[in-house]
Amino acid sequence: MTGRNGHAGHVTEPAPKPAHPPVQREVEVVGRRPVNAYVELSLAAPEIAERAEPGQFLAFAIGGETSALLLRRSIAIAGAGDGVVSVVVAPHGPGSTWLAGLRVGERVDVVGPLGRPFPAAPAGARALLVGGGYGAAALVGLAARLRSQGHEVAAVAGAASADRLCSVAELSALAAPVEVTTDDGSAGRTGRVTVAVDELLTGVGVVYACGPMAMLRAVADAATALGIPSYVAVEESMACGIGVCMTCVLPVVGEDGRTRFSRSCVEGPVFGGDRVRFDDVGKLPHDVVGADAMGVVAP
Amino acid sequence: MTGRNGHAGHVTEPAPKPAHPPVQREVEVVGRRPVNAYVELSLAAPEIAERAEPGQFLAFAIGGETSALLLRRSIAIAGAGDGVVSVVVAPHGPGSTWLAGLRVGERVDVVGPLGRPFPAAPAGARALLVGGGYGAAALVGLAARLRSQGHEVAAVAGAASADRLCSVAELSALAAPVEVTTDDGSAGRTGRVTVAVDELLTGVGVVYACGPMAMLRAVADAATALGIPSYVAVEESMACGIGVCMTCVLPVVGEDGRTRFSRSCVEGPVFGGDRVRFDDVGKLPHDVVGADAMGVVAP
């Protein structure tokens, strides 16, 4: 497998830095819509909307001054335009549940757009977009941009079950074919996204994926095996979202072939799928730059 | 001044224990009404409403599971009937501001009724009720009870300024005269409640007061000087409201003439006005029971 260590050739370049720095604003919720198991929020945030690029995310403060939850919650940008940005939130723990409970008219402190966007597709390439769960939402803006640049776009949206699918209608308006998979068969084909991805990869010039780590890895591996560049938007636990805390790192192979613990908030969340050492996430391999100073020696 | 130490005769008995134990319930806000600088909340809480006696209070949990504010906030019961209890909240710090911001349909965890109620008036006695700021709200139920028991009731409602007056209309329907005072003269007579109290005390058989500590002290001293029993509902900082933490104590002279640090949540909030050693609040006088064990010796 390429990407397992720094010596193999890589077919991706690091994702580009965003065109604009982030801003911090207290914004008003102007729309709220349940979407299956999720909640789509629209925020009046013109400065963020005009800066946002597909693949970037927002970081929300949770619960005001008196909240016991100090850390921001990162949520991918699902749409941006006309002064409004939208996000799709899955109520999970206390923070995302609070976010999903915001009502129209309430205000929330948000920092964004953050992170590196998906890079452009190679000229003329057909693109395959793969979204897992609410991860599909982050691909809608990308699909639109790719179409406007003249690319053909296919998409796969997968989830555990029908109620956890997302953005299928939006993607269907921009991409063809759009395949749906669910683990339990409650919608589309039964199985993981890979059942559809494997079929659709032929002829594809670039793959973009957003979703759970296991899915990203499967999609990246499938693409890399065929020599197709892939870009994955990872979801690592983040304390700051802006690059100052170093909690969100992953072992990523750089352009010089050396692996570093890279911050997924500012060096990602979009990484080359063949550059993330998925196997070593949560580990400290000896060949990560600076591992020696941690007392880790080559076996 | 009587009440300064344990040796003088006292004209009050300790307030009676409440008739019913408190309950803990998550209740729905069924009404919300701004009243001058305050917010009146009505709560659907039948078990609390049927147990509540005038002078008791409720303790509200603030901000749900994820709140950084752990301690309940105590708020006097302003009314109880038909399954509904009401309170008047002055937005002050984060907790009371949160409470005052509750909306109809929202739910809040409440414990109550707590504390000892105002004791009955001596047979046939004319009663004077004195409320400072939102403290007047706690006297409305008392006025109604006294009237229903055939007592004549007069009342004074005072505040710093007109917008901090409370329950004047409700009291006016139950008591006569009802005098209003404001420090700045923006409503009623200019000055402290005592300007009216001093005039109205003649012929009064019992005084009840609720409001800031300085007001309670002035009213209690005026009543005691004339040998009139007074009952004051104090407002001490409380961590638990139910009697287990010992944070809310005041030096209070007991029936045996000895001063103890009494918990204002379960031995109060209603105390005999001649039994609270106002001068010694925040101090540790040597004659408090157990002061010797703290190393405090008689001078």
Place this chain on the structure above:
Amino acid sequence: MTVVETGVDMRTALGAVEIPGPVLTASGCSAFGQELEPFVDLTALGAVVTKSVQLRPRSGRPTPRMAETPSGMLNSIGLQGPGIDGLLAEDLPWLAERGARAFVSIAGTRVEDFAELAERLRGVPGVLGLEVNISCPNVESRGEVFACDPVAASDVLSAVRAAADPAQPVYAKLSPDVTDIVSVARAVRDAGADGLSMINTLLGLVIDPDTMRPVLGGVTGGLSGPAIRPVALRCVWQVHAAMPEVPILGMGGIRNGLDALQFVLAGASAVSVGTAVFNDPSAPVRIHDELAAVLAARGFASLSDAVGHAHRPAGVER
């Protein structure tokens, strides 16, 4: 009790004495139990840990005695209480009548005070055991807190263990405000403590922005509540790692069943609920039920299977 509902055997022990459930109150946070009666079936608790008692009645400190802090509070009560005579005359009989178990917290400023208290509590009905609150200033050592010195702490514990009823387990309550809690734990264990209560409050301070002076009359106070939970868990973890055979009564910021589970997994065989009671007077029973449910959900047949589980290598699930 929910033993039947969840199927989890929630029995545990304090020292050699079996108790039906692992959730206790924390000393000073439920007085002597009476006030909790409207909210909690006291007999269903592992035990009521009573407010630390001294030989003489104490007024406690002047107010203000508390300050709210982020996810916690600071207190400086000064051990207000009835003294041992009052406790024996009123509070313990009240608990015993109801069949509630009392784990009696004792405090003093001299080694002999502690021993005398233990002596007075021998054979008292309903007294399951003693928790020795050594977070008190030692008047014989310029006010240094017993719990901060392994020697002073073990002096207290050996005196108490010698004086106490042999049928009553003696737990030493440790302070987290030390450089090396394991060495204090080891010292009191060697002195005869049957178990360890961990942790007492952390020393803290809050300044009132209006008066611009410390809020508390005593200047500093004890920090408790969820804010300190990670410190408490660390202490339990370190001591259980060093002395897995010593029973631990864990406490510090426990607010729900998952919090209690963390303490059990770290090595506590029982837990005390303190500050959370101020937020939710029914917390001790609620937490018992929640703990039973979360243990069941994780496939534990009994509480004891879960004690110290987090120390076992991952993959070793039982």
Place this chain on the structure above:
Amino acid sequence: MTVVETGVDMRTALGAVEIPGPVLTASGCSAFGQELEPFVDLTALGAVVTKSVQLRPRSGRPTPRMAETPSGMLNSIGLQGPGIDGLLAEDLPWLAERGARAFVSIAGTRVEDFAELAERLRGVPGVLGLEVNISCPNVESRGEVFACDPVAASDVLSAVRAAADPAQPVYAKLSPDVTDIVSVARAVRDAGADGLSMINTLLGLVIDPDTMRPVLGGVTGGLSGPAIRPVALRCVWQVHAAMPEVPILGMGGIRNGLDALQFVLAGASAVSVGTAVFNDPSAPVRIHDELAAVLAARGFASLSDAVGHAHRPAGVER
């Protein structure tokens, strides 16, 4: 800066070096300053306290590196960083170019490491002074943390003070995880520290209820945020009471101007904002402005008038 608006003279000093305002970043919570640029005018800060640097580049620990806790967080980054060469080549020149002052945090596992780092930082443009992070395991003493032992701590500080540029003040950063912080403070002061940074994180632990193992790979981690503020204030209070002449850089849970005020009143002549930056990247400037406003509202003409004010008897308002 808001000096003009509020009329309060916010100038203060780190050791003998004057800085325009008392609010700094906290080491490890603002990396090397770059990422804050969209949110904060770095030159307006008292200084940027840089992430602790060691001699060699470090990968830091594997993830997970953090856990959120009530009003705080636990971290175990493992001092990921570029090493002193990287710092000198890239980060310090970047700050210097912008006119931002760097207060460089150095760390090591041997006394000589610290000295070598201080040596390398002599005369480097933009380096205002050094903060010595002694909350690291001392490899020569079975991994005991330098800051937990007054002797080890003072060894580091005297080596650093000897090696460092005389124009650069050297602050020792103390750990709260000790029985007696005043004795550590005294030891490092006697060893030549020009000031004290207080506090570093508290050692804590969180267990993941799903994996039932410690969340952090390193098992324990450092607790920070508003949860620890009362402990931090207590440490500042105790040390200022014992050694009022020693300048203190206060930190631990500062989130707004009133929090910063508490530290100043307790004895800090400057403050660092750490975890709050994760919540609000503009926190350092916001807190500067809020502090100026609350000082003005209390009638202080200058920050320095307020330093240690809470120690003066009530009534003595200036």
